[in-house]
Amino acid sequence: MANNLDRLRLDDLTIFLAVLEGGGFRAAAKRLGLSPASVSEKIAQLEAQIGAPLLIRTTRSVTATDAGAALAARLSPLLAETRAALQDVAAISNEVRGQLRLNVTGAVMVDMLPPLLDRFLQLHPQVRVEIVVEDRLVDIVAAGCDAGIRYGEHLAQDMIAVPIGLPFQRIAYAAAPAYLAERAIPAHPRDLLGHAAIRLRFSSGAMVPWEFERGEEAVKLDPPGRLTIGVDAAPAAIALAGNGCGVIATFENWLAPHFRAGALAPVLPDWWPRFDGPRLYFSRRLMTAPLRAFVDLVAAERARQRGQGAAAVADLPQSGTNSHG
Structure with a gap:
């Protein structure tokens, strides 16, 4: 043997x-x-x-098998260490090389992560990138990934986490102007129980919750969906809402272009709950050269966004207000 x-x-x-x-x-x-x-x-x-x-x-x-699971649990971190060591040696030439493998939730693939990836690939032409998209929580090391992107409530406690993308987001509610013109405009979240609901379902099977907050009052609804669609097809659900099929609840940043185009109108905007944006999480012990370069890019982008935000606030007239959460 x-x-x-x-x-x-x-x-x-x-x-x-x-x-x-x-x-x-x-x-x-x-x-x-x-x-x-x-x-x-x-x-x-x-x-x-x-x-x-x-x-x-x-x-x-x-x-x-039990033996296979035990072997995989021991091998995964060892091979991750080996990959990190090889990529660090390759990076001695000051040109980042190797592979960056990210495990991400589908929510960041709509408008947050693609621009960062585009810039990263331009900066580091010798790096190969693989994106694994799934909403279930996984052990990124065991899955052979360098880092993950998830929302705060899903982060493992032993991982380093840095903000990526929007610092805050809101769940927004919307419907087509023509749909709202034919029905009573909701004045309270519970009024939505009398409306057609377009519900989104996670790949885990759980429904995206309908939650509302205003001041000290919080409301959670579970309306029967006239139409239920998986989150992977959220753009189709948004389009159907624009066609007048009902009220939809999803990320405000996904709906913002449709608000600007007039295809959708906000519903109960004073009740939209705000939450922390996504985090990039990883093990400091297993930082490969491509991952280190990606973390540096994320930090630089965050600094740039803060600078733009400060400039935008300085340019606002004294009577101006910012309605974005």
């Missing part, structure tokens, strides 16, 4: 983790640029060398 273990290859262990992360041989093969048959063969060879089954294969899924 010892001789078998001495002949283990790092590539084979990487393939094993890729199968677990992708949930199957085909996904791992596509990510690694191999054939599914080659991936299956490598896993079979690895199991033979170790002397224990690592994966449970069914026609629909691949899951880890």
